[in-house]
Amino acid sequence: MKYERLHTLSREAEMLKGIASLLDWDHETYMPEGSAHFRAKQLKILAGLEHEKLTSDEYTKALSALIDIKTGKLKEKLIASKKRAVELWRRDYLKRICLPKEFVEEFAELASNAVSVWRSAKEKSSFKEFAPILKKIVALCKKKAELVGYKEHPYDALLDDYEPGMTTSEIKTLFDQVKSFSSALIKKQAKIDDSFLTGDFDPEKQLQFCTEILKDMGYDFKYGRVDFSAHPFSSSCHPTDSRITTRKPGRHIMSTIGTLMHEGGHSLYEMNLPAKEYGSPLGQAVSLGMHESQSRFWEIWIGHSKPFWKRYYPELKKLFKQFEKVPLEAFYKAINKVTPSLIRVESDEVTYPLHVILRFELEKGLIEGSIHVDEIPKLWNKKMKELLGVVPKNDAEGCLQDIHWAMGAFGYFPTYALGNLYAAELFDAFTETHKNYAKKIEKEGLLFVTKFLKERVHKYGRQYDSKNLIKKATGKEFSTVPYLRYLDEKY
C-alpha cells in the first residue's frame, strides 16, 4: 500500500515529464515556428509542476513512509526490486530538492528557447548568434552543479544526471585508452572505394527499406512512428508511445539506414520497459550510456555487420540499381570505411569516439571555467585538427552541429562513448549465447536479437546500475577490453 502510494505520485510526475517530451517532439517536427517562445513557456510550467509534485509535502511523506530520507534506512520489508526502487526514489529525491522550483522552470524555458536560437544560428552558420544564449546555459549548468554538489569536479554533478555514479576522472581514464587506440587505428587504414554509397537514392524507397528493417527489429508501428526533424532523435512518453525522427533522406543512403536503426534501438528499449512499472524506477532506462548501447548495438554491431547484410543486401539491390554491380564484400568494406570526417553522427565507428572526446574536453572546460564560450569555434577547429586531422569550413559543420548544448545537456556526450563500450560487452555475451547468430540472422531475421536485449537489459528498468547490469547481463566486469578487442579484430 505504502509502496503503491509512492508509485502513484511518482507516476503522475512521470506523466508530466512525458507530456513535456511530446511537446519537445512537436517542437522539432510540426510546431509552427512562430510559436517557439510560447512553447518555452509551456515547457517551463510543466517542468515546474513536475518538480512540485516530486518535492511536495505529500511526496516527501509518502517517501518517508518507506525509507528514512536522511539515513537511507528502509522502514518496510520489501522484495529486492522494490527495495532498489525505493532507494532510487530517495536518491532522485535528494538530488531534486537541491534545486529550487524557479531554477527548474528557468532552465526548462531557457533550454527550449536556446534550441530555437541554435536552429536559426546553425542555418546561418553563425556561432555569434548562438553565443549569448549559450553563455546563459553554461551559467545555469554551473549553478546547477553548485546546487547539487559534487566531490571532485563540478562536471561530476552534471554527468550524474545521464550516467548515475560515473565521474569525470573515470571518464577521462576510459577516454584516454580509447583515444590512443583509435588514433593509432586511423593511421593503419587502407584506401577503400565507397563512392557508390553516395548518389540519387529515392527517398521513398530509402524509408521503405528502413521501415522493413524496423519492423524486423520488432519496432511496432502501432506504438510508434517515424517523422522528420533537423536532428534525429527518439522520444518516448510511455512504452505505448515511442517515436523516432530522422533527417529527410538525402544522398547518403547509409546515413538514413544507420540513423533509423540507431533511433530504433533507443525506441525498442523504451517500448520494452515493463509497462506495469511505468512511473517507478523499475520502469525507467538505466542511464543514457545504457540507452546508447542499445542504439549503437543496432546501428553498428548489427547494422554494419556481415551477417546482417547477407540477409538484407539482396533487398537493397532490388530497390537501388546503384548496387547492381557491387559485390557484398565491397559493400561491406565501404560501409565500414574509416575516414576522419566532420560530422559526429555520420562518422565511422573508429573515429566516432574521438568526436565525443572532443566535446567532453570542451564542455568539461566550460563547466570548470578554463574555457570561455567565445573561444569555442577556435578550440573546436583546433581539436578537430589534432584528433581527426580535418577542419570544418564553418560553424554549421563545426561547433554548431549538435543540439545538445542548446538543450542544456552538458554531461550527455560522454554517454555516447560509454554506449559503445557497453554495446561491445553485450555483443560478446550475445555471440556467446547465440554462437550461430550469423546464420540465425540470415535465416530468421532480427527478432531474436531484440529478445536477447529485452531479456538481458530492457526488462530490468533501473533494477541494476550500469556496471551491475553489464555484469548481470554478460557475467563479466565492465571494462574497455571487449570494445578495443572488437575494433582491433574488425579493423
Added chain:
Amino acid sequence: MKYERLHTLSREAEMLKGIASLLDWDHETYMPEGSAHFRAKQLKILAGLEHEKLTSDEYTKALSALIDIKTGKLKEKLIASKKRAVELWRRDYLKRICLPKEFVEEFAELASNAVSVWRSAKEKSSFKEFAPILKKIVALCKKKAELVGYKEHPYDALLDDYEPGMTTSEIKTLFDQVKSFSSALIKKQAKIDDSFLTGDFDPEKQLQFCTEILKDMGYDFKYGRVDFSAHPFSSSCHPTDSRITTRKPGRHIMSTIGTLMHEGGHSLYEMNLPAKEYGSPLGQAVSLGMHESQSRFWEIWIGHSKPFWKRYYPELKKLFKQFEKVPLEAFYKAINKVTPSLIRVESDEVTYPLHVILRFELEKGLIEGSIHVDEIPKLWNKKMKELLGVVPKNDAEGCLQDIHWAMGAFGYFPTYALGNLYAAELFDAFTETHKNYAKKIEKEGLLFVTKFLKERVHKYGRQYDSKNLIKKATGKEFSTVPYLRYLDEKY
C-alpha cells in the same frame, strides 16, 4: 497588482488547457494508435491539474481579493473591460466549483477513450460498438447537469458551456423558425447540374489552391499549419499556435475548399485574440456560436459568394481542366445547389441547419431521458427522413458521422446553427461598412474582410456576451431576420 495576480494564476491554468488541446490535436493527427489508452490518462491528469489550479485556495483568495464571490460585488475600482473580466472569472469559478476534481478527471479520460472507440466503430459502421461507451458519456453529462444546476431544463446546463446564457427553450424557438423556413425552401429548388464538382482533382493542387486562399485570408503559416485528420477541426493553444486539420482531399473539390476556409475562419479568430490578454476572459473567444459565425462567414458568406469566385475562379480554372468549359455562373449555381444529403459537414447552407436541429432534438432527448442510446440509429434515420427526405444506408453515414458525442460535447451542436444566425448579422454590417465589397474582393483580395472581423469581433475577447457583441458589432439586436432574409434572397 491584484488583477495581475489573478491573471497569472488563470494563465497557468489556460496553459494546461492549451497543452491538452495539443494532445488532442496529436491524438487526431499523428499519435500511434496503440497509445490511445495512455493518451486518455495524460488528458485526465491535465484536466485534474487545470481544475485544481482554478479551484485552489490560492486562486479563491486571488479572486476574492477582487470580487465578493457570493454577492458578485466588486472590491476594486476597475475599468470596464477589467470589471467584465473579473465578473467572468467569478462566473466560471462558480460553475467550476460545482464539479469535483475526480469528476473532471473521469470525464476527460472517458471522452478521450470514447473518441478512439468512436473512430473504430465508425470505420466498421457499427453503432453497437459505440453504444456502451456512449451510455457512459450520456450518464456523465446528465450528472454534470445535475452538479452544475439549471432552472428549466438539464440541457441548459450543458448548453451554457458552449453558448453562455442561451437556454434550451430559446434554441427551440429559434430552431422552429429556421426549420419551417428551410423545409419550405428545399421544395422550391430547381434542378442544377453540379456533376463537374466531383471528379479526379489532384490532391496536391487542391491543397495548393486552398493554401493560397488561407494566406489571402491572413492565416499566417508562421503561427499555424494544416494537417490531415478523420474529422476536420481547428485547434489553438495560443494566438501564436493555431492549427487546422482537414480530411485528405478527395473527389469533392468544394469539400476541401469549404472545409479549409471554415477551419481557417476558426483559426483566424484565435490568432487575432489579443495575446497580451492570454489567460484572461479578455483573451478568450465569446462562445462556440460566435466561433462558428467566423467559420461560416468564411465558408459560406465569402466562400460561396459570387464576388469571391470572380476573383478566384480563374485561378481554379488554371489548376483544374475540369472547369475549362464551365462558366462562372454555372459554377456559382452548382456550389450553391440545394440538395438534401446525409453528411452534415458537406451539406448546403439551406439544409445545414436541419442537420443541426436533428442532433439537437436527439441530444436533448438523451439528456432529459426521453430517448435511450440504443434507439439512436432508428430515430436518426426516422428524423432524416422527416426533415431531409433521405435515409442513411448505414451508421457510418448516419448517427456515427460526428465526433462530438464521443468528445462528451453535448450542447455543442446548437452553436453550429447559431453561428449561421450571427454570421448573417455580421455580414449585413459588413456590406453596410463596405458597400463596394464585391469590387473590393475582386481587386484587393480578402484581408479587409479579416480586418473587419478582427475589429468587430476578435479583438474584444469575451468583453461582451454573444448578443451584446452582435449589437455592438452591427448596431442591431440579435434576431433570425437577417439570416432568413439572406436565405430568401439567395434562393
